[in-house]
Amino acid sequence: MDAIAPTLTVEDAQRLVHELRVHQIELESQNEALQDARHESEEALARYTELYDFAPVGYVTLDRNGLIKRANRAAIALLRTTPELSASQRLGAFVADESLPDFTSFLERILSGKDTEHCEVALKSGEREPNDVVILEGLADITGQDCIVAMVNITERKRAQDALLRAKEIAERATSAKSRFLAAASHDLRQPLQTLYLICGVMARRFDDPRLRELLASQDQALDVMSGMLNTLLDINQIDAGLTTPQPIGFRIAVLLERLERDFAFHAGTGGNTWRVVSSHLFVHSDPKILEQILRNLLSNAFKYTHHGKVLLGCRRRGNHLSIEVCDTGIGIAENQIDSIFNEFVQIETPSDRQNCGLGLGLSIVKREVELLGHTLKVRSQPGRGSVFSIEVPLAEAETPITVPGLPPFESMNAAIRQRRILVVEDDIAISSMMNSLFTAEGATVTVTSNAATAISLAAVSPRAFDLVVTDYTLRDGPTGLDLISRLRTTEQPDLPVILLTGDISTTTLRKIGTHTGCIHMTKPVSTTQLLHAAGVLLSRTQRPGTDARSMGPTIFVIDDDEALRQTMGALLTEEGRSVESYPNAEAFLNAVGSTREGCLLVDAVMPGMGGLELLKHLRSQNRRLPAIVMTGHGDITMAVTAMKAGATDFVSKPLDPEGLLAAVDRALEQGQDLATESIRRNDAIERMSSLTPREYDVLEQLLAGHRNKTIAHCLGISQRTVENHRASVMRKTKSKALLDLLRTVIDANRST
Missing domain, CATH: 3.40.50.2300 (Response regulator)
Structure with a gap:
């Protein structure tokens, strides 16, 4: 029995036609999208090709065997070939023989991974042309079959x-x-x-003729000038050799400024200039020796170029720095010359009528030393009006303990x-x-x-x-x-x-x-x-x-900044059979004398740098017990009191009496060696002091404070004549010829308590 064919209704047919039309529309839309994508891809490829071909950097595409599959114009020009000849050639054929091992390793690294690799190679060139040097930068593609290599020409670089x-x-x-x-x-x-130095020294010791000594002194000055010029060269070489090592410490700037004020007074006088120093009580942190060299060079420069004008050395506080300034009213410096004055052998002016104008190295050394210290150097100047050189130095809170x-x-x-x-x-x-x-x-x-x-x-x-x-x-x-x-x-x-x-x-x-x-x-x-x-x-x-x-035996250590006085005292004490060592300052004594040495100090109370009183305090802090004789000027009773409180065992006043000096030395050595004698002297002092009346004690206390008779009378409410009578009685009962003798008796009596 035959199957019955399904009947297609009109509605089914209409629905099928509608679905077909929808599919047609979708296909047409997809086709349009594909067409747009193709066009965009073609445009992108065209842009890529254009960028690739016309890029200023050379690009080549290589296969795994290193064959050139494609090269842009810059690469072709760099390889000195043509597109036809470059095709199917190995890039290695264009690399110089000495760079081939590096290039081979570079290519292997690219093709074994995806990391960017770099390599510097030389390219082959003509017989008379030098090789071009390029940097190769390569990256394998995602397939791992090809790679792109960029070539950057660095020949000119x-x-x-x-x-x-x-x-x-x-x-x-x-x-x-x-x-x-x-x-x-x-x-x-x-x-x-x-x-010449040695000849002058030997002759000065052999002859006493004043005229000859004067000539030798003049010759010494000339030698010092020549030696100073050579030492300037030495300063530069020491800095270049790295032998100058700063040792910054905290120190009071006033000490340095006072020394410069004294030392440059002669320069001011000979040049007809007005010389002034504005000091400061602040502490700075720097190397004092190098900073002093810098300021000396700047001051020498200021005096050299200032004629009958003014030179000022002063300080200004700027935040946590101290600006040390050297100002002059000299010839000045043009703005376009300021940088050049710090070069070696450069001088703004070399006056023909002035001697010892130098080599033009002072400011060059200043610049190097300022950089060595890490300070800041500034210059302000106007031609015909003068210059200002300033150095900014960090401030310190206090003085660094002496080493x-x-x-x-x-x-x-x-x-x-x-x-x-x-x-x-x-x-x-x-x-x-x-x-x-x-x-x-x-x-x-x-x-x-x-x-x-x-x-x-x-x-x-x-x-x-x-x-x-x-x-x-x-x-x-x-x-x-x-x-x-x-x-x-x-x-x-x-x-x-x-x-x-x-x-x-x-x-x-x-x-x-x-x-x-x-x-x-x-x-x-x-x-x-x-x-x-x-x-x-x-x-x-x-x-x-x-x-x-x-x-x-014990040694007498003479410490005084006056060389003539040191030599005189040394000769006097040596003639008396004493062992003597002389030092120009307290720092030199501390450098040379160990803590186990015996003897006594003969030290000036006031000296540049560390004074005698500061030295005694330092020795006491180090538990170094040396009898000390302090030399004071003009019989200053206040200074003597301060000296005794600092630890002095005795004192003498300038000008020195030879007999008094020798007696003081004997007492100091005796005090250090013979405690029995010291005890007798103390007991004698106590006995003399016990004879004073209460009012005489009052007058004595005022005397030791450094007050005058008129002031004492006002403080005690008595007449000046009464004060003079009490003072004479005190001197008589204590057997004192001078106020310093009286102070010695008081100190001796108080030591027993």
Whole structure:
């Protein structure tokens, strides 16, 4: 029986037609979307192709074997080929032979991962053309079959870098040549200067003719000027060699300003200038020595370019800094010249009628030293009206406690040279002869040689053949002075004192000397005073042959900034059989004298830097008990009281009476050694003080406070005549001839309580 075919109704047909139309519309819409996507893709590909082909950076597409599948115009130009020739060529064929290993490794890294890789290679070029240098940057595609490599041409950059390196090498060679020239010139000039210094020193000690001494003094001044110019070169070389290391501390700026005010008073007078200093009570944090050098250079410059004008050194507080300013009314500086004045050998003006105008290095050193300290230097100037140089220095809250540096300054002669054995190693006959005469005149036994080999053989005669060696750094037979020191310091004498002299200021030599410890380094020319003091300081630290610390006895340490007074007191005490050591300031004494030394101090109350009273306080804080005699000016009773409270055992007033000075020294030494005698003196003082009436005690108290008779009368409500009577009675009962004698009696009596 045949199946009955389903009947298609009109409604079904209409629904089917509608669905077909909907599908047609969807297909047409999808077709339009596909057409749009194709067009966008074609446009993107066209844009990509355009960007690829016309990019300023070279691009190449490589397969896994390194074959070029495609290259843009920049790459074709960089490879110096054509599109036809570049096709199916290996990129490695265009790489220079020396860069092939790097390129091969670069390509392997790209195809092994998806990280971006970099490589610098040189490309092949013509016979007469230099190779181009390119940076390759590659990245594998997502399939890992191909990779795109960007090529950046850095040839011009490399050439510029090479040119800069060549220029730097040329500048370094020029700087090295300049340093070698300065070092050689300095060495050759310092040798005859050293001879002249020594000749002047020897002649000054042999002749008493005032006219001859005056001529020698003038010659010394001329030598100082020449030596100062050479030392300026040395300052530059020391900074370049890295041997100048700042040691910043907190210190009162007023101390430095007072010293500069005193030292530049002469410059002001000779130039007809008005000189003024505005000080400050504040503390600053800096290296005092380097800061002083900076200010001295700025002041010297100000006086040099100021004629019959004004020079001012002053301070202004600016927040947490102190601005130290050097102002002058000199010739001034044009604005376009301010930067150049800090260059070496630059001078704004060199007046023909002025002497000692320098080398034009002062401000160059100032700039380097300011940078070394980390301070700020500013300049304001107007031509014809003057200049202002200011340095901003950080403020400090207080003064840094005193520390003892390694080496003492060289300013005064020391008596420790007598009867000592000194070896001089110097190949310049004139210098060695003068040093022989100089040390011999001071009572030393001197042996002179010109080479290291002879010096070593002389020292080998006995385990302690010499007490001191003075050697030049540059010796004729090859070894340097440092080599000689190493050979002379044996197990029997490992701390042999050595003075190393040199005229070589090259940075290499200065670095070698700077790393060598255990000797005093002095740059030629050295004055006789400096040389003798250096020898004395070193020898004072060692025992004399055949003596021990006990047999040497107590030493009198004379500390005063007046060189003539030091020498006079030293001569007086030496004639009396006393062992004497002289120091120009308290810092030099602390540097040289150990805590176990015996003796007494003879110290000035007021000195630049640390005064005598500050020294006594410092010694007490260190538990160093030395009898101290304080020298005061004009019999100042208030100063004497302050001195005794600071720990002084006695005092003398200037001008010094020789007999009184010797008696004070005897009392001080006696007090330190004989407690029984001290007790008798104290009891005698108490007995004399006990005879005073209450009113006389009142007058005595006012006297010790430094008051005058008129003031005492007003304070006590009595007449001035009554005060004078009581004062005379006090002096009589205490057996005092002067107020200082009275104060001594009071101090002695009070010590027993």
